[in-house]
Amino acid sequence: MALIDSSGTRPSLPLVDRVAAGIRALPARPEVVIDEVPAPTRLATYALAFSAQVHEAEGAEVASGRLVLLHEPAGHEAWDGEFRLVTFVRATVEPDVAGDPLLPAVGWSWLLESLDTHGLLARAVGGTVTQVSNESFGALSSQPSTAEVEIRGSWTPVVTGDVADGLLAHARAWVDLLCTAAGLPPLPDGVVALPRPRPGR
Numbered sequence: 001m002a003l004i005d006s007s008g009t010r011p012s013l014p015l016v017d018r019v020a021a022g023i024r025a026l027p028a029r030p031e032v033v034i035d036e037v038p039a040p041t042r043l044a045t046y047a048l049a050f051s052a053q054v055h056e057a058e059g060a061e062v063a064s065g066r067l068v069l070l071h072e073p074a075g076h077e078a079w080d081g082e083f084r085l086v087t088f089v090r091a092t093v094e095p096d097v098a099g100d101p102l103l104p105a106v107g108w109s110w111l112l113e114s115l116d117t118h119g120l121l122a123r124a125v126g127g128t129v130t131q132v133s134n135e136s137f138g139a140l141s142s143q144p145s146t147a148e149v150e151i152r153g154s155w156t157p158v159v160t161g162d163v164a165d166g167l168l169a170h171a172r173a174w175v176d177l178l179c180t181a182a183g184l185p186p187l188p189d190g191v192v193a194l195p196r197p198r199p200g201r
Helices: 014-024 103-117 163-181
Strands: 032-037 046-055 061-076 081-092 121-134 146-158
Touching (some): 014 032, 014 046, 014 061, 032 163, 046 163, 081 163, 103 146, 146 163
Antiparallel strands (some): 032 046, 081 146, 121 146
16 A cells, blocks of 8 residues: 555655655564555545554554545645644553543643654644543453543644655654553663564564
8 A cells, every 4th residue: 555646546746655665664663563554535635544553572452553644735724734644543551540530631742742752843733532441241241441542633744854754753753652652661862673573473
C-alpha cells in the first residue's frame, strides 16, 4: 500500500512518496512495529496511513495506533494548511487508573508533549480522550477486568525548511506518543534502539 488519491489511483507525487518511504524506514524502538495500511480515499486528494503496535518484552501488546497523513495541494480551510495528521492511539492502563478523572487531561498532554519534545509546531490541534473499563459477569466473571485509554487527535504540522523531513519529525513524535501511552521509559539521549524480530516471525 502507498500513496493514493481520491480516485483510488496512485499518482506520482515525489514529496509524499518520500514521506511514506521515510515512515516505513523510521528508526523506532524494538518494542514498536510499524506497518503501512490502506489509506482512506475520501478525506483528501492524497492520503497515506500507518498502523503500529507496541509490545512488552514478553510479546504482549500494550498499545496500538494509527497515523494518517492527508494532503490537499491547494490547502484546506479547516486545516489552515496543506497537510493534516490524524491519529488514534489505544493503550492498556491499570483499572484503578482508568477511573481517574484526570486521565483524559493527562492523555491529551502526552500528545502535546510529544510534539513539544521534538520542538515541533502545529496549528488547529484538536481531539478527544476516552476512558474505557470492562468488567466481566456471569459465566465470564473469571476473566480479569481490563481498562484502556483512547486518544484521538489531529493537527496541521507547521514545517519550515525541507517539508518531507518536517513531516517525518511529526511521525517520530507520534511514535513517542505511542511509547508514552504504553508506559515505556524514554530512551536516553544518544541511545539508538536496536531492532528485534517481529512477534511471531
